[in-house]
Amino acid sequence: MSKAMTLAFFKVDAHNQGVQQFATALGNIRNKPLADREANARGITIRLERMRREMCEGNPIYRGEFSKIVLRDSVDFPSIAEDDGLKEPEANKLGYGAAFLYDQKLSIICLQYNRFVFGYTILSAYMHAHDENNGYTFSPILADDAEAKVRNGQVKKIRVKAAAADKFGSESNSMGKSIRELGEMYQAPSITLEISVGRKKDTFLGRIFSEEVIELSNNEALTTLVVTTEEDGPIDLKNLLISDKVEVVDDDKNPEKSYAARSNSVLSCWLERRQQIASILEVDL
Numbered sequence: 001m002s003k004a005m006t007l008a009f010f011k012v013d014a015h016n017q018g019v020q021q022f023a024t025a026l027g028n029i030r031n032k033p034l035a036d037r038e039a040n041a042r043g044i045t046i047r048l049e050r051m052r053r054e055m056c057e058g059n060p061i062y063r064g065e066f067s068k069i070v071l072r073d074s075v076d077f078p079s080i081a082e083d084d085g086l087k088e089p090e091a092n093k094l095g096y097g098a099a100f101l102y103d104q105k106l107s108i109i110c111l112q113y114n115r116f117v118f119g120y121t122i123l124s125a126y127m128h129a130h131d132e133n134n135g136y137t138f139s140p141i142l143a144d145d146a147e148a149k150v151r152n153g154q155v156k157k158i159r160v161k162a163a164a165a166d167k168f169g170s171e172s173n174s175m176g177k178s179i180r181e182l183g184e185m186y187q188a189p190s191i192t193l194e195i196s197v198g199r200k201k202d203t204f205l206g207r208i209f210s211e212e213v214i215e216l217s218n219n220e221a222l223t224t225l226v227v228t229t230e231e232d233g234p235i236d237l238k239n240l241l242i243s244d245k246v247e248v249v250d251d252d253k254n255p256e257k258s259y260a261a262r263s264n265s266v267l268s269c270w271l272e273r274r275q276q277i278a279s280i281l282e283v284d285l
Contacts (some may be wrong), residue, residue: 001251005262006113007244007269008140009277010120013107015135023062023104025127025134026051030064038069041125044118045069049097050259056271057285062102063267065259066126067095068117097255099262101270106283109138110270112262113243141242141277146235153229160216161192161224168221175216192224242277244269 012022020028029037030051038047051064071093079086098112111120120138127134139147160175162168165183168176179191216222225237248265251257278285 001249002247003250003252005246005248005250005265007110007246007266008113008120009242009273010109010111010138010140011107011281012102012109013137013139015137019134019136020131021104022107022109022127022136023053023060023102025131026062026064026102027053029127029130039126039129041118041122041129044122045071046118046122046126047095049095056103056267057274059103059105061104061270063100063263065097065099065263066117066123067097070094070096095255097259097262099259099266101263101266103270103274105285106274106278106281108141108277108281110266110273112266141280142237143240143242143280146237146240149232150227150229150235150237153231155197155227155229157194157196157226157228159192159194159224159226159228160222161190162221163190163223164221165189165191242273242280244273 014020014022026048029048034047034049037049038045045068047067047069049065049067051062053060053062055061079088081087096117098117100112101110102108103110111123113119120140124136124138127136160179162179162183165179165188168180179193182191182193183189216225222238226234227237228234246265246269248261250261275285
């Protein structure tokens with residue numbers, strides 16, 4: 001069955017010099033027994049399902065898959081319909097997979113985005129849960145210097161429109177949760193928020209951009225995210241975010257075939273984007 005798959009690209013930075021390299025931290029988790037790889041990240045159970053190191057154009061890359069583990073008792077899991085009646089399902093856990101590729105030279109992770117799995121803030125919390133000394137920031141890659149313009153500019157207005165408020169799950173940041181709660185409160189399938197700032201300098205809105213607003217730009221349910229600064233005017237972050245949507249022949253009944261198909265698509269997209277992202281980061285390949 002052919003399915004659409006969305007890929008997003010993030011720069012991985014350690015919080016300080018004492019933090020392990022991201023690839024080393026991933027390798028330490030992979031070396032654990034599968035059950036021990038599970039960790040609670042902001043109320044969500046995540047597991048590094050698989051990972052392998054290989055060379056690509058002379059540089060090491062790491063290809064693998066994270067999974068979100070859901071207990072049967074925590075979801076509305078249907079019964080199995082047999083010819084002699086309904087039966088209780090045997091599986092105690094469900095797993096939602098997200099393929100990834102990490103390029104060590106550029107310190108970029110290309111991650112399959114799936115709203116049923118998790119966002120990159122959950123991935124950061126997962127890495128920290130395995131080692132409290134590890135802390136990483138995941139920054140989406142924008143097509144130009146839009147992020148710098150907003151971070152360094154005087155923000156005057158933020159406009160957000162979500163086509164499906166219910167797609168902001170419990171793993172969302174505080175702004176995403178607010179959108180979901182407004183949708184539930186007013187039974188509104190879509191939500192539009194516009195926050196304006198007065199003439200005061202250094203207001204809350206001027207500082208709100210950072211990770212929360214950047215993270216929202218990667219949510220498929222968000223159709224509009226425009227930040228207006230005094231210096232540069234409206235900056236459309238949704239249209240500037242580098243991401244890809246590809247069609248994958250995904251046999252979701254066979255986890256191994258499903259992963260192989262998705263992982264190969266991730267690799268193909270990365271090879272097409274690598275030079276562009278290296279140029280944005282001003283890194284020579």
